[in-house]
Amino acid sequence: xxxxxxxxxxxxxxxxxxxxxxxxxxxxxxxxxxxxxxxxxxxxxxxxxxxxxxxxxxxxxxxxxxxxxxxxxxxxxxxxxxxxxxxxxxxxxxxxxxxxxxxxxxxxxxxxxxxxxxxxxxxxxxxxxxxxxxxxxxxxxxxxxxxxxxxxxxxxxxxxxxxxxxxxxxxxxxxxxxxxxxxxxxxxxxxxxxxxxxxxxxxxxxxxxxxxxxxxxxxxxxxxxxxxxxxxxxxxxxxxxxxxxxxxxxxxxxxxxxxxxxxxxxxxxxxxxxxxxxxxxxxxxxxxxxxxxxxxxxxxxxxxxxxxxxxxxxxxxxxxxxxxxxxxxxxxxxxxxxxxxxxxxxxxxxxxxxxxxxxxxxxxxxxxxxxxxxxx
Numbered sequence: 001x002x003x004x005x006x007x008x009x010x011x012x013x014x015x016x017x018x019x020x021x022x023x024x025x026x027x028x029x030x031x032x033x034x035x036x037x038x039x040x041x042x043x044x045x046x047x048x049x050x051x052x053x054x055x056x057x058x059x060x061x062x063x064x065x066x067x068x069x070x071x072x073x074x075x076x077x078x079x080x081x082x083x084x085x086x087x088x089x090x091x092x093x094x095x096x097x098x099x100x101x102x103x104x105x106x107x108x109x110x111x112x113x114x115x116x117x118x119x120x121x122x123x124x125x126x127x128x129x130x131x132x133x134x135x136x137x138x139x140x141x142x143x144x145x146x147x148x149x150x151x152x153x154x155x156x157x158x159x160x161x162x163x164x165x166x167x168x169x170x171x172x173x174x175x176x177x178x179x180x181x182x183x184x185x186x187x188x189x190x191x192x193x194x195x196x197x198x199x200x201x202x203x204x205x206x207x208x209x210x211x212x213x214x215x216x217x218x219x220x221x222x223x224x225x226x227x228x229x230x231x232x233x234x235x236x237x238x239x240x241x242x243x244x245x246x247x248x249x250x251x252x253x254x255x256x257x258x259x260x261x262x263x264x265x266x267x268x269x270x271x272x273x274x275x276x277x278x279x280x281x282x283x284x285x286x287x288x289x290x291x292x293x294x295x296x297x298x299x300x301x302x303x304x305x306x307x308x309x310x311x312x313x314x315x316x317x318x319x320x321x322x323x324x325x326x327x328x329x330x331x332x333x334x335x336x337x338x339x340x341x342x343x344x345x346x347x348x349x350x351x352x353x354x355x356x357x358x359x360x361x362x363x364x365x366x367x368x369x370x371x372x373x374x375x376x
Contacts, residue, residue, distance in 0.1 A: 015067060032284055055117065125372075137369050169230050
């Protein structure tokens with residue numbers, strides 16, 4: 001077995017990308033990413049590579065002429081742990097079920113980060129930053145995936161732990177089906193919502209006619225709400241809009257709200273997305289006209305909604321106004337009004353207060369995820 005490394009190389013990049021599709025080609029659960037999007041992430045023009053201080057190295061494991069694994073080592077100048085320590089990351093990890101292959105890939109990638117960048121703390125999996133995909137699924141392989149959910153071979157966490165990585169943070173997702181249990185869950189939020197409205201709070205949806213202005217506002221409130229979150233790095237408005245563009249087909253304007261307090265100060269937001277796993281899967285990684293037609297057809301069949309992200313500003317947090325439960329109620333009520341009866345509360349950090357809002361449904365989550373850390 002041999003390890004090949006590179007930064008920018010068109011032929012090796014195509015081999016690197018292709019290995020992922022080959023590895024999962026018989027896995028009916030997997031949602032193939034669009035190849036054009038993958039290619040953009042490995043092109044020199046991708047924003048990560050343009051930022052001063054950032055660097056990377058890609059690694060391919062070969063057995064004879066066969067590719068048996070891949071991984072990327074990345075150093076994001078802005079990524080720090082909560083104590084201010086710089087952190088390196090490894091991402092795009094894929095390999096066959098072979099401990100020797102995994103060991104060599106992790107050896108080469110972590111050694112490069114230590115020797116070239118001097119880092120003593122490494123997180124994985126993380127592709128560039130938390131904006132572009134991170135975490136392993138550790139539980140939930142028997143569940144139907146939702147789009148945006150971490151997915152990997154079940155043996156990957158074991159490969160990491162054999163190399164000395166330990167779980168650092170945990171998340172879970174909860175799927176609730178049926179109108180009655182959902183309505184029961186949001187009953188308390190209704191009271192809080194009505195109380196805040198009486199106090200002068202306003203819940204307004206994203207205005208698609210002035211989308212650029214509202215995305216600027218969304219970028220601002222999201223940044224303020226999540227500053228301090230594990231792995232959070234600032235992202236430019238330009239890059240934020242590009243990320244939003246990728247999810248535009250999952251967006252439903254009535255499932256998004258800006259929340260202003262009684263003084264008309266932007267206090268928070270809440271958002272849910274159409275769950276498009278079947279529509280994306282039907283494209284099989286392609287974006288030609290036939291794949292787009294498949295996507296359009298399957299999008300119409302969507303019957304699940306992802307409650308994906310919500311946040312409140314630090315100032316609102318200090319008020320202890322109950323805005324979180326009010327925002328949850330408002331969005332879920334919109335979802336029910338549109339006839340959807342299955343909601344996935346996606347990727348909640350363990351210990352997050354969002355679990356309390358779900359009541360009994362949060363007791364035994366069927367899907368869990370972890371971010372791993374290696375200390376050198």
